[in-house]
Amino acid sequence: MSWTSEAWKRIAPLYDKVIHMPFNQELQSGTLPKETFKFYMAQDAFYLGEFGKALSTISGRLNDLDKVLAFSEFAAGAIVVERALHESYFKTLGLPDEVDPSPSCLLYTNYIRNQASFANIEKAVAAILPCFWIYKEVGDYIYAQQGSSENPYKNWIDTYAGEEFATSVAKALEITDQLAEKASPAAREEMFEAFEMASKLEWMFWDSAYRLEKWPV
Numbered sequence: 001m002s003w004t005s006e007a008w009k010r011i012a013p014l015y016d017k018v019i020h021m022p023f024n025q026e027l028q029s030g031t032l033p034k035e036t037f038k039f040y041m042a043q044d045a046f047y048l049g050e051f052g053k054a055l056s057t058i059s060g061r062l063n064d065l066d067k068v069l070a071f072s073e074f075a076a077g078a079i080v081v082e083r084a085l086h087e088s089y090f091k092t093l094g095l096p097d098e099v100d101p102s103p104s105c106l107l108y109t110n111y112i113r114n115q116a117s118f119a120n121i122e123k124a125v126a127a128i129l130p131c132f133w134i135y136k137e138v139g140d141y142i143y144a145q146q147g148s149s150e151n152p153y154k155n156w157i158d159t160y161a162g163e164e165f166a167t168s169v170a171k172a173l174e175i176t177d178q179l180a181e182k183a184s185p186a187a188r189e190e191m192f193e194a195f196e197m198a199s200k201l202e203w204m205f206w207d208s209a210y211r212l213e214k215w216p217v
């Protein structure tokens, strides 16, 4: 079995929880409060900037030039989406230019930047994979389930259920499997651990947005 197939099996129960989170259920029905989406958007803009830096770091650590290029393009893609959010949602929702990351957002972004910089390269790649893969699955799921009425979060849904994002995800999966094939059994196990950790952090990111998470002090 490919590394990615095994990895998905390991997070299948968690993915099921993600799909049923109130945030995603209400995003799908269009009933998610504007205030909650606004909080999420601001945190996600911070997230995307950090995610872009992590992808750039990984790009520079890879050997194979096709993979270097792919990760550079992923990095550029994350920053382009961040800029687009600023130009559209930030203005219409009235968000400040600088965002203070919430505890869960900072935990997640620090985790991926740390893995990108210091973990073995195959583990670093496994750590950023849930960012691609879970979003694609959630995007496709919501897209397939949505009703015919106009959903205010249509843009978001279309981004992650779209063709362009699907191409990036397929590429990221292919690269991960290529690296896993060359890795030792112990290194593959570490990859699973990073993949599972980042998947949990994805759950926490949505949960923290739904709760409008604040710093306790």
Ligand SMILES: Cc1ncc(CO)c(N)n1
Binding pocket: 044, 047, 048, 130, 131, 132, 135, 202, 205
């Ligand atoms: C938290 C989070 N994870 C993944 C994505 C998609 O890359 C995103 N926009 N935000």
